[in-house]
Amino acid sequence: MTMAENTTRTAYTVESLLAVTVEVFNERGYDGTSMEDLSKAAGISKSSIYHHVRGKEELLRLxxxxxxxxxxxxxxxxxxxxxxxxxxxxxxxxxxxxxxxxxxxxxxxxxxxxxxxxxxxxxxxxxxxxxxxxxxxxxxxxxxxxxxxxxxxxxxxxxxxxxxxxxxxxxxxxxxxxxxxxxxxxxxxxxxxxxx
Missing domain, CATH: 1.10.357.10 (Tetracycline Repressor, domain 2)
Structure with missing residues (x-):
């Protein structure tokens, strides 16, 4: 069992996802950040992110x-x-x-x-x-x-x-x-x- 499988996943809201996103954008730059980067930082799948928003630009706008x-x-x-x-x-x-x-x-x-x-x-x-x-x-x-x-x-x-x-x-x-x-x-x- 991997560490990720052993821990309980955080239930993300748009607000909590936004907090992680802003941190990554500020670290890597908007252009230098991929959806994969956001997925890893948030500890959730890309499809889970897309459940909340349409994509990276919507996160930037929010x-x-x-x-x-x-x-x-x-x-x-x-x-x-x-x-x-x-x-x-x-x-x-x-x-x-x-x-x-x-x-x-x-x-x-x-x-x-x-x-x-x-x-x-x-x-x-x-x-x-x-x-x-x-x-x-x-x-x-x-x-x-x-x-x-x-x-x-x-x-x-x-x-x-x-x-x-x-x-x-x-x-x-x-x-x-x-x-x-x-x-x-x-x-x-x-x-x-x-x-x-």
Whole structure:
């Protein structure tokens, strides 16, 4: 009897399969991952995977969709829709950082898509839409005199996202309290951007 035959199989749901899939995609890259790789990592047959999803691209869409849905939900939160533009922007920056930390594997995967498939093109388009909506908040805050006018709004937006997105490269869960990371991002960004 092999070890696999000796152990009880985990009952997979789409959610648990997705967690394994994202880990493998982040390790090997989407293009470098086969359904066989996913089957081995999950410890289930390929046919069991196909019982839950149509294929690898659907898994990618579910994974990056989870990250995108969490990011777009921030823009509908009361603190992102009412109040002074600079306060709304600060809320969005803090919450974006928190979502990145909470959904780290999913956001990491989202940041690595390059547009090689229909799903990746869709994800990049949604990311651009999110970026544009945040850039509007930056412009509004500059127009209201709440942020420095000498930093072009699109550049400020790119720098903010550059700082936030770089977290996926160095942050490891358990290495620092997630609240400390979000506080540091907000303080660094807004101490430098606020109009004086």
């Amino acid at each position: 994974a990056v969709g989870r990250a995108l849905d969490a990011l777009f939900a921030i823009l509908d939160e009361p603190s992102a829709t009412t109040g002074e533009p600079v306060d709304r922007l600060e809320h969005v920056v803090r919450r974006t950082t928190e979502v990145l930390l909470t959904e780290l594997p999913y956001v990491t995967l989202l940041l690595r898509v390059r547009g090689n498939t229909t799903t990746e093109e869709w994800a990049l388009e949604r990311r651009r839409d999110f970026d544009h909506r945040v850039a509007e908040l930056v412009r509004d805050a500059v127009t209201e005199g709440q942020l420095r006018a000498d930093v072009e709004p699109r550049l400020a937006t790119r720098l903010l996202f550059g700082m936030i997105n770089s977290i996926v490269e160095w942050y490891r869960p358990g290495s620092k309290a997630p609240d400390g990371v979000a506080d540091a991002v907000v303080h660094l960004a807004f101490d430098g951007l606020r109009a004086r």
